[in-house]
Amino acid sequence: ELKVEQNPLFLSMQEGKNYTIYCNYSTTSDRLYWYRQDPGKSLESLFVLLSNGAVKQEGRLMASLDTKARLSTLHITAAVHDLSATYFCAVDFYNTDKLIFGTGTRLQVFP
Amino acid sequence: DSGVTQTPKHLITATGQRVTLRCSPRSGDLSVYWYQQSLDQGLQFLIQYYNGEERAKGNILERFSAQQFPDLHSELNLSSLELGDSALYFCASSVVSQGGSYNEQFFGPGTRLTVL
Numbered sequence: 001e002l003k004v005e006q007n008p009l010f011l012s013m014q015e016g017k018n019y020t021i022y023c024n025y026s027t028t029s030d031r032l033y034w035y036r037q038d039p040g041k042s043l044e045s046l047f048v049l050l051s052n053g054a055v056k057q058e059g060r061l062m063a064s065l066d067t068k069a070r071l072s073t074l075h076i077t078a079a080v081h082d083l084s085a086t087y088f089c090a091v092d093f094y095n096t097d098k099l100i101f102g103t104g105t106r107l108q109v110f111p
Numbered sequence: 112d113s114g115v116t117q118t119p120k121h122l123i124t125a126t127g128q129r130v131t132l133r134c135s136p137r138s139g140d141l142s143v144y145w146y147q148q149s150l151d152q153g154l155q156f157l158i159q160y161y162n163g164e165e166r167a168k169g170n171i172l173e174r175f176s177a178q179q180f181p182d183l184h185s186e187l188n189l190s191s192l193e194l195g196d197s198a199l200y201f202c203a204s205s206v207v208s209q210g211g212s213y214n215e216q217f218f219g220p221g222t223r224l225t226v227l
Contacts, residue, residue: 007217012132016200030211031214033215035218041220042113042201042219043117043203043218043219044218045215045216045218048215052147073135088154090154092214096167097142097144097166097167097205097214098156098159098167098169099144099156099216100156101155103113103151103153103155104142104153104154
């Protein structure tokens with residue numbers, strides 16, 4: 001059974017600080033996705049990572065994938081309040097298009 | 112706005128009842144996925160349809176069923192509802208991957224189901 005674990009589950013950050021969210025998964029896959037969810041809202045696609053060593057950046061967020069370590073990271077640079085949301089990683093189960101989601105990391109950025 | 116639409120936005124019903132959730136995928140997307148999001152189970156994949164055919168099944172209860180119609184919209188039917196079925200139900204769509212290409216799924220706004 002594929003398990004996807006994120007840590008931390010909750011992250012409270014001060015504006016301007018940097019931090020990293022980790023996503024570990026238990027079995028082979030080379031497709032990993034990051035989504036953002038605002039409270040009560042839908043999921044917004046952030047990054048698509050398709051191969052070992054893939055790195056994508058958008059604004060203050062950067063995602064990377066290490067398929068050998070079965071690890072993806074989402075790095076936040078100089079956090080701002082607008083980044084407050086829950087972030088999910090999702091792994092494509094044996095590349096079958098079936099997404100297995102992590103537990104989510106609730107990020108709160110305060111002044 | 113992802114281009115995926117879901118109706119209704121909210122649904123309140125009683126235990127033992129049956130409801131139908133509807134989803135229209137983005138224009139051109141052949142694949143539709145259903146997910147359930149609850150506080151205790153998190154986000155769980157339920158089922159996938161591709162061009163009218165069931166393609167993958169996840170942790171979907173026998174009381175739940177889905178179908179995809181020729182116009183590609185999909186319906187999720189939930190019957191004999193229990194309190195524990197209260198959750199946010201999302202539909203997503205994608206251009207299906209073909210031999211190595213990726214599968215970015217775009218999510219609809221969700222239907223919040225409350226079972227009383």
